[in-house]
Amino acid sequence: MIDSWPTSARLWHRTKASLPGGVSTGMRGSMRPHPLFFRGGRGSTLTDVDGNNYLDYVLGWGPVILGHGHPGLTEAVTRRLPLGATFGAGHELEYLAAEAVLEAVPGAERVLWSNTGSEADQIALRLARAATGRNRFVKMTGHYHGWSDAFLLGYRPDAEGRLDKPATKGQNSGALSDVSMATWGDLDSAAAILREPAQDIAAVFVEPVLCNSGVIAPPDGYLAGLRALCDETGTLLVFDEVITGFRLARGGAAELYGVRPDLVVLAKALAGGYPVAAVAGRADVLDQSTRGVVHAGTYNGNPVVLAAVQATIEALSEPGVYPAFEDHGRRLADGLRGALDRYDVTAAVNQAGPVVQVLPGLDRCDTFAQFLAGDQEWYDALTVELLRRGVFALPGGRWYLSTAHTRADVDTTVQAFGEAVAATVAVTGPPRAALCDGSVAG
Ligand SMILES: Cc1ncc(COP(=O)(O)O)c(C=O)c1O
Structure with a gap:
């Protein structure tokens, strides 16, 4: 003891x-x-x-x-290290690791590399706004999508039990006006927002299993219901699979529940502990990064972490x-x-x-x-x-x-x-x- x-x-x-x-x-x-x-x-x-x-x-x-x-993962990273840390230019692991992600995630056609889940959620939101020409997004209370001003809202109640206040000192209070909060598991709550005639909602973000607040599985048919509501209202559905991706199944919750989101955000299990994240999904949405949507990052697609992605997916495919x-x-x-x-x-x-x-x-x-x-x-x-x-x-x-x-x-x-x-x-x-x-x- x-x-x-x-x-x-x-x-x-x-x-x-x-x-x-x-x-x-x-x-x-x-x-x-x-x-x-x-x-x-x-x-x-x-x-x-x-x-x-x-x-x-x-x-x-x-x-x-x-x-x-893990021996395979350690060996893959160690093999890369003497070749240099990063090039700021193309290398083969960019597409090899991306192909491994695309092969695993149902319906995904393109991948954007990023470094953390918080960053990847932000580019997913920007892509959704650009694709729809809308500004706001739906966030479920209790869901976590990283620490950025845009997303750190409605996660834990403050001392008065309120979820509609900034979550941290120093947060842009204007961020609140871009968010509509919905209740996880309650389709009517999302429908009421999405069917509002004047709605300006670009995307619905969800943790497809609410891992950050209780590991709560979606009620039967809920994710499919969200998919249908998004289709009906021209809204993008984003699964934040930072926890569930490559963990609940190789293709994450999208595979487990048979529901195809427009975008999937991946991090954590993707590289077995090395710092990398990704957004995977529809080509027409992700290709906007070649048509005016800025996606930047000095370390994006870093060869050392992409060696880790490739080795981790290989091990998880056993x-x-x-x-x-x-x-x-x-x-x-x-x-x-x-x-x-x-x-x-x-x-x-x-x-x-x-x-x-x-x-x-x-x-x-x-x-x-x-x-x-x-x-x-x-x-x-x-x-x-x-x-x-x-x-x-x-x-x-x-x-x-x-x-x-x-x-x-x-x-x-x-x-x-x-x-x-x-x-x-x-x-x-x-x-x-x-x-x-x-x-x-x-
Ligand atoms: C569902 C979810 N999204 C986003 C994030 C943010 O990821 P990161 O900590 O890599 O910025 C987390 C982190 O725990 C998460 O659980």
């Missing part, structure tokens, strides 16, 4: 002198008891600077889908990868439910392939409003007890599995999870759902 993390604590204090909060993204600052520092990883395991080993369900907040130090994800995801979700039951703890567990979400205090979670009622503080206390027992899990309740995780890893984790639940209950009592009437303002 791990009691404390003295070297991590020391390094974190030192880092605070050079990085605000001692972290490279603010979200990492939410880690309890404090941000940890790591030496390296192998497969499903990470080792911290104090020498502790963890089964890793953070996986770099999602990208490390092949586990740490037979049995997605059935194993489903098997391990289900085993983990079932195991966590069993452990919670054993200690009489009310918590829902959602699962979509290799993504699992624990929702303390809730009997079930099918909506964003329900998600908000979960007991986050209890879960944060649980993550510390998990760390003590060698399990590294994200704050917020989401768990990612990689191809490197074995059934034995899952079983070990379930055992540790049960002990962590018991310890958390002993210290803080059981989780409590917030008093929530199922509605959120805005």
Whole structure:
């Protein structure tokens, strides 16, 4: 059992002198008891600077889908490195990696390379505006499309429970006027906006499975319903598959649900941990980047990360990868439910392939409003007890599995999870759902 993390604590204090909060993204600052520092990883395991080993369900907040130090991926990147970092000009991996994406993503005809999901969402929005000659877009409350001013809206309620306010200090408050918020899973809510006669909506953006707020699958027929509404109203449908792409299926949620969006945004699992993103989709929409739509980026199509894309897609194309994800995801979700039951703890567990979400205090979670009622503080206390027992899990309740995780890893984790639940209950009592009437303002 791990009691404390003295070297991590020391390094974190030192880092605070050079990085605000001692972290490279603010979200990492939410880690309890404090941000940890790591030496390296192998497969499903990470080792911290104090020498502790963890089964890793953070996986770099999602990208490390092949586990740490995957041999094929490492070899592909290492082979490229001596040839130079970037050319600012064409090279063969641009089309080879793009062809691999096009082969996987249903209906996609072109790819634009970018560096992060936040950037790729922005070019997707610009392309949709140019294609339709419209300005506004529909965003679902609780969905996350990166940290840009345009998209960081309606994600988490503020202290007054409002979702229709800027999400951060320093945000352009004018961004709000370009967005119409809809409720995830409620077709009428999207229809009311899209069928408004004077609507000026270029695109509907969705996470096709709401991974950022509860791992909530779309209700039956919902994505097809959105597709039909978009067709009826001349609006583009954009699937933000930054989490679901190459994870729920090789062709992401578009393949899993048999619905073809106009554009798909990809990142995270696309390159096994290397920084790259892409927009894939209709040729007539993406080719606008040759006809007046600016798409720029010094590092776009960088050969090192495209070597990573090619190697990652190759590894994910091995037979049995997605059935194993489903098997391990289900085993983990079932195991966590069993452990919670054993200690009489009310918590829902959602699962979509290799993504699992624990929702303390809730009997079930099918909506964003329900998600908000979960007991986050209890879960944060649980993550510390998990760390003590060698399990590294994200704050917020989401768990990612990689191809490197074995059934034995899952079983070990379930055992540790049960002990962590018991310890958390002993210290803080059981989780409590917030008093929530199922509605959120805005
Ligand atoms: C669905 C979704 N879209 C966009 C993003 C932003 O991607 P990035 O962090 O690479 O900018 C994320 C990040 O978690 C995401 O989950």
